[in-house]
Amino acid sequence: MTIAATYADFAARELRGVSPAYERLALAVAGDDDLLALIGALPPAKRQPNLLFGVVRLLGGPVEDPAAFHDFAVANWPAIEAQMRVRATQTNEAGRCAVLLPALARLPQPLALLEVGASAGLCLYPDRYAYRYGDHRLGDGGPVLDCAAEGLTPPTRLPDVVWRAGLDLNPLDVTDGADVAWLEALIWPEHTHRRERLRAAAAVAAAEPPLLVRGDLVDDLPALAAQAPAGATLVVFHTAVLYQVPPPRRDAFVDLVRTLPGHWIANEDPDVLRHDGLPEPPNGAMHNVLALDGTPLAWTRGHGQAMVWFG
Secondary structure (H helix, E strand, O other), X not given: OOHHHHHHHHHHHHHOOOXXXXXXXXXXXXXXXXXXXXXXXXXXXXOOHHHHHHHHHHOOOOOOOHHHHHHHHXXXXXXXXXXXXXXXXXOXXXXXXXXXXXXXXXXXXXXXXXXXXXXXXXXXXXXXXXXXXXOEEEOXXXXXXXXXXXXXXXXXXXXXXXXXXXXXOOOXXXXXXXXHHHHHHOOOOOOHHHHHHHHHHHHHHHHOOOEEEEOOOOOOHHHHHOOOOOOOXXXXXXXXXXXXXXXXXXXXXXXXXXXXOOEEEEEEOOOOOOOOOOOOOOOOOOOEEEEEOOEEEEEEOOOOOEEEEOO
């Protein structure tokens, strides 16, 4: 897929009806020869719309008006390019815990959670947040994570988590203002509720920081998994991470995670992590598939705001 097609597809699949500002930007970039040439000089893994838009926001650039965005990006491209080369889209959306929870609640308790691609580790606290599945409320913590769930009897208990650890090439620290600024820059402009949720989840993590290890999802996973306490069910999980991993490395990770004790939960685009016999997605907004030990269970939305259970 060309860079222009990637941006146009992102506008249609991810942004329409979700972020009008970013939809306008993505469509404008798709037709902007100047910006396409600049983006094309970056490594393929660094050409993503989310990364470009997040870096421009981090640098104080305009994202509401495509013409102003073009002028800022062209004038400041050396600074933008430098940031895009060293950063990654580490969106740490605590709302994704709402689609992970039904799978976590089914497992033998207590749990030892190990997140691959953990960013700042905000998804390592599913036991500390509260949830609302329609009229069903669970938990009394904060923030409250709303999820429109179809075909699912909502969980009746929170998981019992006794150990939490994360693995990331560049783990972020919620007590570091610069790291939090990057996490906020990755939240789409109109999503005030997600920024508030990020701050609330960051406060939870800062009160009891997880074990975050800088490392590779293949080379360093076994050693970290071995630190999980005896008597707890190890759960290795990841959500919207594998698209950033080259296919051969992705395959090596899948082969490895299947050999580890415990369970494996994935929430990924089916074009990235394939499953046989998937039902058709119920609508164009469901882009990820929740799977437990390789068995698909549900279609989910990218920020955890909805799921359709079929497992």
